Amino acid sequence: MSESVPSSAIDLVAPAAVRDPHAAFKMLRALAPIVWLERHKAWIVVDFDLVRAGLTDERLSTDTITPLYERLSPEQRAQYADAETLLRGWMIFNDEPTHSLLRQPVRSAFTPGAVAQLSEEIAELTDRTLGSLPERFDFVRDVAFPLPAGVIALLLGVDAGRVNDLGEWSKQLGALVMGKVSRPDAWGRALAAAQEMQSYFGQLVERYRKEPVDNLIGRLITASGEGQEQALTPEQIIGACSLLLFGGHETTTSLLTTSIYHICLNNDLRNVSTAAEADVAAFVEEILRYDGPSKIFVRRVREDLEWHGVRMTANQPVYFAVAAANRDGAAFDGPDRLVPDRTPNRHLGFGWGAHFCLGAQLARLEARIIIPRVLRAFPNITLDCDREELTWHPTIVGRTIRSLPVRSGGMGESPSAPYK
Numbered sequence: 406m407s408e409s410v411p412s413s414a415i416d417l418v419a420p421a422a423v424r425d426p427h428a429a430f431k432m433l434r435a436l437a438p439i440v441w442l443e444r445h446k447a448w449i450v451v452d453f454d455l456v457r458a459g460l461t462d463e464r465l466s467t468d469t470i471t472p473l474y475e476r477l478s479p480e481q482r483a484q485y486a487d488a489e490t491l492l493r494g495w496m497i498f499n500d501e502p503t504h505s506l507l508r509q510p511v512r513s514a515f516t517p518g519a520v521a522q523l524s525e526e527i528a529e530l531t532d533r534t535l536g537s538l539p540e541r542f543d544f545v546r547d548v549a550f551p552l553p554a555g556v557i558a559l560l561l562g563v564d565a566g567r568v569n570d571l572g573e574w575s576k577q578l579g580a581l582v583m584g585k586v587s588r589p590d591a592w593g594r595a596l597a598a599a600q601e602m603q604s605y606f607g608q609l610v611e612r613y614r615k616e617p618v619d620n621l622i623g624r625l626i627t628a629s630g631e632g633q634e635q636a637l638t639p640e641q642i643i644g645a646c647s648l649l650l651f652g653g654h655e656t657t658t659s660l661l662t663t664s665i666y667h668i669c670l671n672n673d674l675r676n677v678s679t680a681a682e683a684d685v686a687a688f689v690e691e692i693l694r695y696d697g698p699s700k701i702f703v704r705r706v707r708e709d710l711e712w713h714g715v716r717m718t719a720n721q722p723v724y725f726a727v728a729a730a731n732r733d734g735a736a737f738d739g740p741d742r743l744v745p746d747r748t749p750n751r752h753l754g755f756g757w758g759a760h761f762c763l764g765a766q767l768a769r770l771e772a773r774i775i776i777p778r779v780l781r782a783f784p785n786i787t788l789d790c791d792r793e794e795l796t797w798h799p800t801i802v803g804r805t806i807r808s809l810p811v812r813s814g815g816m817g818e819s820p821s822a823p824y825k
């Protein structure tokens with residue numbers, strides 16, 4: 406570590422920092438734009454321009470699987486073999502040129518047109534879900550968790566009877582991705598979930614090869630036919646499906662939950678229910694900036710280097726604190742205020758550079774459809790607990806409320822009213 410660079414003993418998964426990461430980031434920002442975290446043995450970058458620079462710097466790798474693998478015992482490595490193959494095939498954990506080879510075919514199959522086609526089905530799914538809710542419910546368990554799983558099922562052509570499995574698999578996979586080896590129960594469940602998921606997606610790929618369909622898997626199979634330039638192997642298609650599930654589920658759950666949480670805290674935001682589409686869109690972008698699902702993106706130093714005045718050593722992790730960058734006063738006026746119609750809003754909630762979120766349009770579409778519908782169905786929705794009782798998942802990378810008890814306050818418009 407360079408001597409002139411400050412370090413901090415802060416623990417980013419301690420309860421206070423999980424509850425209010427922005428206070429923690431503020432403290433770090435007061436120290437320096439790049440700080441060494443003693444507790445995590447990692448660098449953290451909190452400055453907007455530096456976070457953007459880091460996310461496009463090829464000297465920093467997204468391969469965080471290798472360091473995890475190196476920590477495993479021979480026995481754990483043997484248990485982890487299949488899951489490792491799966492995760493190594495995820496574009497997010499690959500640098501160029503492999504990253505582009507894995508991303509391009511999925512990008513071509515995941516077109517804006519294909520996403521827009523899902524609008525009506527998302528609206529119908531939302532209405533069905535909202536229509537069956539009691540007066541008091543948990544917004545996470547009953548709305549924000551099942552809906553994105555249902556949408557990914559539509560995207561991939563997953564059988565209706567397996568949608569609950571999707572939610573469960575994506576939840577369990579977290580332990581693998583975060584490398585929670587020290588929690589054998591979670592680790593074991595994650596390995597089992599990965600196996601079950603691989604087997605199911607394998608059957609689905611086989612089925613859609615025999616009976617061609619126009620869904621994302623079908624388009625990937627067609628694009629990977631003989632002689633095609635953007636071919637993926639069946640294993641890579643399975644890998645892509647599992648990444649879309651993992652990348653698109655908890656993040657969207659978080660965006661929907663946080664949106665309703667802030668609306669419950671601030672009555673002025675309730676007019677999102679009747680706002681024009683552009684205003685709903687601006688509100689969603691502001692939630693992504695102000696309190697979005699992404700907290701930190703992790704990169705790994707490939708070789709010793711001098712990075713913006715700091716000497717970094719090969720294999721050190723670098724935490725790009727996107728949540729801090731999104732509240733950098735040099736990039737946003739009044740960064741700690743939630744301004745629902747903020748324009749422009751150059752937030753980094755979907756990342757930046759080559760790994761920019763592939764599902765951003767889908768996530769936006771879901772939020773723009775679902776949030777106004779919730780508010781029109783339940784105009785008086787309120788928190789059904791003391792705000793202080795809420796807790797967030799204790800992870801370094803993301804920000805997700807565990808459970809959001811609400812009271813619907815009685816039905817408003819029929820949830821089947823058209824969205825406009």
Ligand code: HEM
Nearest residue numbers: 496497652653656657660698702755756760762763764768
């Ligand atoms: C609000 C919801 C979402 C948020 C906040 C979000 C955020 C992100 C971020 C920040 C990244 C880049 C991570 C990095 O650079 O390390 C990313 C990548 C990715 N996201 Fe999302 N995401 C969301 C929803 C989705 C959805 C719905 C899907 C697909 C169904 C999806 C699929 C992906 C994929 C495949 C990547 C990897 C891209 C690559 O490595 O080239 N995401 N997402």
